[in-house]
Structures are given as structure tokens and as C-alpha cells.
Amino acid sequence: MFSFPTVRVSLFFIVIAVGCLLLADLSISAANPWKDLGNFFLGLVTPDFFSYQGLATALLRTLAFAFVGVALGSAVGFLLALAYRWSAVRIFCGTIRAVHELFWALIFLQFFGFHPLTGVLAIAIPYSGIFAKVYSEILDEVDPEPARALPKGTGLISTYLFALLPQCWEQIKTYTAYRLECGLRSSAVLGFVGLPTLGFYLESSFAQGLYSEAGAMLILFYVVIATIPLWLRRQTLPFFLIAAPFCLGEGFPIIWDNVSRFFTEDIIPAPLRHGDGLAGLFDWGADILITEAMPGIWNTLLLTQMALVLTGIIALMTFPLISTQFGRPAGRLGGHVFLVILRSTPEYMLAYILLQVWGPSMLPAVVALALHNGGIIGHLVGRQSSNLSLRADAPRGLNRYGYEIVPRVYRSFLALLFYRWEIIMRETAILGILGIYTLGFFVDSAIQNIQFDRALVLIAITALLNIGIDKLSRVIRRRLALQTLPTC
Template structure:
């Protein structure tokens, strides 16, 4: 940045660059608004919302409970394998492995496990536990880095390693770790519901059917229940009750078939092989024509699906990132009590709860009716959901900001006094969230937006697992690339100027 415009501070610069990139992406994206008369369908939807039917869904209580129980067991599973891994996360390979696991959406993990374990609860629980574990490993590692060194240094010389570790490190970060687990549990509830979309017996099973088939009275009721479930976590999810819940969850799991080793073997030895290699038992069968077929297959998947899919995924995710930024900055300002007053801020907080609870899929669904089948509905859905989530996390901080004596309770006061204090954190959350946005683009693939998720979904529905898996590998690569770049950028950021100028 030349000296002449040095009044543009670090965060202004970052923000402007973000918007510039997003603007370019937006221009290249398919954002055509095609909608002639969505009103009759919209009217049906609003009618449904006005008169929700809570009795239309069969086995509703069971679905509610299974949503909770999959989430609980999934988070527990994630903690069991992810927490210890946090200690080894400085290892480059472990970090990369975790990034690969995280980069695949829960739905696709579930679709893989579906081939191996079938419609068993194990499928759903592992689909949560695996990516969540990888996330725990990364986040706990980051949190542990922040624990102060001084305690360890002042411990007596012969203190054993375990005490050293627990007293010197863990005890310092217990509060943020517990807070993070609580937050992830909320995420797991959403994931658990979303897994219903592909057949797990959670709320999503009925929610997706109701919306897809236009039973809006039922859909609205399920949505309201789901929002209430997430909004009331603090009331029903007491630390003391968790053990009881866990035991109950284990005992009320739907019945499972035993794990069939032959299915696992078949998946690994046949299903994931490209068509050209299926039926090949030893290397001598690998002749030129087969290799040729293999190359052609790889080429066609890569150039016809992976490359266009990646492009759309990136365009969508980057545009959505900038839109999330706008949503989060605006909504966190509106929700600031000392700016907008008590009543208004409470209303906005309720709105934040609703926006962050509703699965993106439902938003995209509604916007698609209003705006037509371009990428715009997906962008808006991602922006509203993630923007609301970031705003929710930001206002936790802004509530504790102490105003200076010049604070005047107006928007200029907010921008001068409060925003600079919360902005670095907000941007940190936003960039952190980019990984999630990138992964969530997958779900719009199932609604027809041609992201990588679209092609992966097609691979599964055409029973071409090798194609789906190759595309998943591309997804993982893309995510690792993005992760590497963002780490690089963030490192520079933290070194130069975290504080606002």
C-alpha cells in the first residue's frame, strides 16, 4: 500500500480486498433472476407457516429424540478421537489429514457409510463424529496455544508430566474448551437433522419430505420445533444431565444390523474402483485397453465434472463470504443494546436464532421459488445463515465492550467506539467460517446448483461410487488449498496488525 493512502488501515484494506474479490466472483456467477409468478406457491407456504400442523408428522417425538441422540453420540465420538489428536496437531501430516476429513460434508460421509453400514444409526453417528473430531483437533490445538506459559514455568521441578499438563495447560483453557463443545453440540443438532435428508430417522427426514412435496403445514411445524429445540439448549442440556442423556441415547438407538465385514470389503475392493478396473483380479489383466479406458474415465470426470464443479463452488463460496460479512456486520450492530435499545435488540437476537437454526437448505429452497434456479438463492442462503451465526458470536463480545466517555448511543458512536474493538474478532470468525461455507456449498448441489456437491450427489444416485469418491478427493484438495492460503494470510495478519488502526 503506497504511503499516500496510508489512512486506509489494515482492516479496511482486508475488507476492501474481500469485497473486490467477491464482486469479481459475483460478476462471473450465474445470478439471473428468473421468476414469473412465485406467488401462488409462496402463498401456500405462508399459509403453512401461519397454521403449522404439529400432528401431521408420524413418530414425531422419536424423531426429536433421535436428533438429540445422534448429535450427542456424534459429539462424544468426535471428542474421543479428536481431543487427543489436538496434542499432535502441530504435526503437518496430522493437520493435513484432519483438513481432508473436515472438508467432506457430513452428508457425504453418511452416503459413504451408508454403503458400508447400511441404514444403521452407526452411519449417522460416524458421519458426525468423524468431521467433528477433526474440527475438535484443530480448534483445541489453537485454544491450547493460547494458554499462558507462566504456570508451567513456575511448577516445581519434579512435577510429573500428567500434572504438568493438566494443571499447567488444560486448567487455563477449560472455559473456552467447554464453551466450544457447547457450541459444537448446537452445530451437531443441525448436522443430525440434516442427516435426515438422506434417511437417518431424525427431524430432517420429515422436514425435507414436507418441503419437497409441498406439505407446508407440516414443514412449518417441524421447523418451529427445530428452532425451539436449538433455542432452548441451555434449558434442557444441563451438564449434570448429559450422562443420563448419553446412556438413554445408547439404549434407544434404532435397531442395527451387525456390521458385515463382507460389505466393508466389497466397498474397498470393488465399489470404489473405477469402472475400468472392476473385475480385475491380478495385474496381468491390466492391458493397454483397460488403462486407456481408465485414463478416459479420469479425464471425463475431471474435465466435465471436477473442474466446472470446483469453479462454481469457489464462485459461490467467495460471493457468499462477502455477503455473510455484510449480514454479520449489519445484524451485530442492530443487536447491540446500547445502540438500538432493549426491545429492538431482543427482536434482532430472536431473528439471529431463527436465521442460524434454519438449515441453509430450507432458505435456498424458498429463495429458489422467489428468484429462480440460479446461484443467487444459494448465495443468499449461505449469507443469511453464516452471517447470523457470526453476528451471534460477535454480540457475545460486543455486550462486554466498555464504552468510552464519548459514546453517544448513535451509529457514529458505535462505529467509533465499539466496532473497532469487535472487528478483528468478527473478521477472524468470518475467515474461519469460510471453510464451513465451502463445505456447505455441497448441500446446494442436492438442490441442483452445479457445485462439486451436485456431481457427487449424481455419482451416488447413479451408483457410480468411484466417480463420487474421485470428486470428493477433489473437494478435499480444494479445501486444503484454501486452508493453506488462508493460514498464510492470517499469519501475516496476526503478525502485522491485529488491533484496529
């Protein structure tokens, strides 16, 4: 049910978002945006699956990067979860997951080049931190009594394997399958920085105005994600894990001199390389803070808060589409398809599409973030609302929505929204690569200018900002007695 604290916090965030609207650039600068948007939708309904011969290869590489990256991340994440109670491990995991996959890819591209290792590590490293956090929270909730029954001297790993893991195996398996879906989205987006996944060919098709070809790629991507339960089974999983490394491609060979130079020269602050001393280092840091970090942080926060509130609005509007408390089965089927499309389209990919048709501003980024995250939360809240038991004389229509359903799911809705706050922040920062003046814009500019020392400082600031939002989100969820890890 609604409570005064939850209503007060909700209104507070709405007021902040309205203030951000007044300060943000939300203009549409394209000459004929609705015609361009119409051409895009026309491409979706008239897909050309045979115009590009490399489509199957791009899809195969997307799957391969996702499987290898997620498998490696889950294995390392589980080991880190065993030691997650140590503060050093928590700080390490929080830091690596706070840096977006595309930032990791941009870093590895500088010394590994277009090698499969770049894409695999770009997914595996942040996912290790994510897996460690979630696995540890799942393990903390299991019954400790079976572990106490083990003989004295039983090692930590044996305790987890034989006493704790069997109790939560289904939860871990379900969450890992969900992360594979996320890994597919991350893998596709890596194509926008040059790796041979779906995003690379999608960007090329849009640049040439080949909307039917782009539509075919998106439809194939949606089909792959929507049918995961059909083709990813216990019997087929070993085959995919064994085959995936052989489908990554060869790429260009690694030049190890570049790797050595990157760590011994490129990332050393310029004043230290040139012998300018502490005074030069201070001026260099102040310049980064004033000219790049502060404007980037400001725009990142503006965009994040607008996207967060719009995400909540979209989730509340869309969850009835799949809830058994509303509508007919045929309508709910359409709602499921709609929400699958929303949550399956990566924010970066959707923002890129909207930038092509609306022009450069914060509007495409806000809409892209809100549609994707709103689709995810709407799906989860819709499933939860379907499990509610109502009285025989319960009202229908808008009265059922406003007086029966929303008050009962609102706390879970807020928990999910605040849980995704940090994720929205991570995506907001990375959208700067598309030309929006968030922190990612200044990171990408520094890399393009071969100023890797400045880029790493800005990436570190991005990570600290994400960690701060995550901490604030935890405080709010704890104060409102919301679930730390929503299970709906």
C-alpha cells in the same frame, strides 16, 4: 480501528464478489415465487404440531445422533489434539474435517445402508478433526509453567490432565457445547439423505405442500437449540449421554459382503478393475477433471465468494440488533430471536426451502449461506460491541455505528469472517446435492450412477479445495495480524 491493509483486503474481496455476480446464475425461475414464500411463512405462523405422529420420534432421533456423534468426535478429537504438533496428525485431521458430514453419510450409506452407524460416523469423523484443531489451539494458549513443575518422567496424558487441562477446562466445555449445537444442525440435515432425523420429515412435508407441518418442525427445532442452556446442564449431561445410544433406532442390518465389496471393488478406479492399464487410468482421470471437477470447482468458488461477502454485509447490518450500544431492551430481545433463527437454521435446510420457492439457481444457495453465517458472526460481533466503553459525549445513531463501533470491532469481524471462509466452502460444495452445479452435484451424480470410484476422487478434490482455502485464510489472518481463533 480501520487500517489500510484491512480496508484494501475488504475492497479486494468485494470486487471479486461483484465479478462473480456477473458470471453466476442468480435467476428466479419459479412461476409464483412470492406466493410460495408467503405460504411458507404462513405455515410458520400457523404451525400444526399434531398432524404428524412421528414428529416426536424424529426430534428424538435428531438429538440422539447429535449426542452420540459429538461425544465420540470430542473424545477422539481430544486424543488427536495431544499429538497435533505432528504434521501427519495435522494432515489427517485437516483431511477428515474438510469432507462434509453429508459426504461422509453418502459414503457410509453405500455399505452400511440405513443403519444408525451411518449417521453417527458421518458426524463423528469430521467433528474429530474439528475438535482436534480447536482443542490443540486452546491447549497451546495455556501457561506451560505448571507442566514444568511436574516430576520428571510424567507421561504426556498425565501432563495434560493434571497441569494443562484444568487451566482451559471452561473454554473446552464452552466450545464443546457450541459443537453440540452444530451437531444438532448436522443431525437434522442427515435426514435429507434418508436417515430418520428431522430433515427427512421436513423434506416430505415440503414435497406435499404441508407448510404448517413443516413450520411446526422448524419451530420445534429452533426451540430445542435456543433452550440448550436450560436443559443441557452438568447434572443432566450423563443421562443424555447414556440414553442417546438407545434412541438411535435399529435401522436395517449391515450386510458385511457389501462392506467388503465396497473397499475391494467399488472404489478401485474402473480402468484398473477392467485391466486398461496406466493409459486407461490417465484418460479416466482426465475425463473426471475436465467434465466434472473443473466445472464443479469453478461454480463452488463463484458461489463461495459471493456468499462470503454477503455474509459480511449481513453481519454488519445485524449486529446492532443485539448490541447494548443501540436500541432498547425490547428491541434487542427481538434481535436475539431473529439471530437465533438465522444461525440455528442449517444452510442446507434453508437452501432447500428457498429452492422450492425460487427455483433452481445459485441465488437460494448464496442467500442461505449468507443468512446462516451472517447470523453467527452478527451474534458474536454484537456481543463484543456490547462490552465496549464509550465516552459520555459519544455520538448516537448512525454516527455511533459508523465512527465509534464499527471501527473498533472491524478487525474481530474480519477474523471471524475469514475463519468461516472454509466452512462456507464446505457447505457450498455439499449444496450441489440439491441440484446446484457445485462439486457436490457431481459427487451425488456419480453415486447415483454407482460410480463410487469417481465419487471418491471428486470428494478428495473437494477436501483439497477446502484445505487450500483454510491455508489461504490463515495466511491472510496472519498478514493482517488478526486473531487465529477469534474469542469474542
